[in-house]
Amino acid sequence: MTLQRSFSLLLAGILLLVHQPVQASTAQDFDACLSHLRTKALDAGHAHDTLNQVLSSVTFNQRIVELDRSQAEFTETFLQYLDRRVSVDRVEKGRQLLREHRVLLQRIADEYGVRPEYIIAFWGMETNFGTYFGKTPVFDAVVTLACDGRRGEFFTNQFFSALRILEEGHIDMEQMKGSWAGAMGHTQFMPSTFLSYAVDYDGNGRKDLWNSLPDAFASAANYLSAMGWQDGRRWGREVILPRGFDYSQADIERSQPLLHWRKLGVRQVDGRLVPDLDFSATIVLPQGHRGPAFIVYDNFHLIMRWNRSLHYALAVGYMADRVAGMGQLHAKRPADSNEGRLSRGEVLELQQRLAALGLYDAEATGRIGAQTRNAVRQFQQMVKVPADAYPTHALLEQLRQRQQDVTVELSRVDP
Known part of the structure; x- marks a missing residue:
């Protein structure tokens, strides 16, 4: 075995040791945590009956702890990710659903300033258009993570928010299921996001992100609008960079006036220079200089507040464009596009x-x-x-x- 190969295996072994999940808390530790949560919840004004209902059935789930502590190994390139998440079938399904719900989505767009194709794109990315919400009881998720301690304060607050959702009658506890981290419904809102932004758009007295598309769509639009979504502006677009472009300027943390990029010769895929408009823009290269290039605007950064993944945010924007009728990416795929990212x-x-x-x-x-x-x-x-x-x-x-x-x-x- 070569020295280089030995070094690589040693580093990989160290990494696996560092990221081994901790052992499950003892039953006594979990009972003590539940008692502590009960006391804090009562002090915060939550009802005895609700706490009895929830805490009598909640269980500690070691698998949730492992998922939270593990660092998933993302070995897909951007183009591989895009192929999987914005497939031809998913785009066609999104277009079909846009036609089906056009009247509702347009009414929401008129009220909140978020165009229909964006709501469809988030819906498709989050739950594949409502076909999978997750099967984990929300209280098992948030209580397990509150008691695990690594992010105890955050998930204690999520526990209180979930209690409030139950107390306000928006959903029955048996139906309150979601992801392993407690994200819920068509839009995969965390409980605190639900309390801040969920909307009873169908007017039945409940904010139901599981069973009411009007509520789910309006809640997503309300969330984006509250963060500062700018109606009438795109998320960004694919661009063609000029020969000799200084790639060090392509950085998600580095914004410049759009005019700056225009003067450098950055073009839209139809060959025209990017528009001379008075707002900031950023060049991103999700698969390096040999992959597609994008110029992104303020709305893109709001998508990244929904989910911090650059790939996710680009996929939402691209999905919205495709659902609205735009074509596929212009850039040719690099010869090694099927080669995975570094492990x-x-x-x-x-x-x-x-x-x-x-x-x-x-x-x-x-x-x-x-x-x-x-x-x-x-x-x-x-x-x-x-x-x-x-x-x-x-x-x-x-x-x-x-x-x-x-x-x-x-x-x-x-x-």
């Missing part, structure tokens, strides 16, 4: 090697964040390749080779 073990190795070069000074976690991307960009600039901050297998191999060359040179130095 978590490989990202950990990448971070370790960047740190050895003095480019990365944060904790090596195996997850790609802003600091990792910045370090990757610096290394790309060092080796004079496009500085798109996108880590690839080829880049990792360059890092390995560079450090191997240094080791060989050092071994030749006389003691």
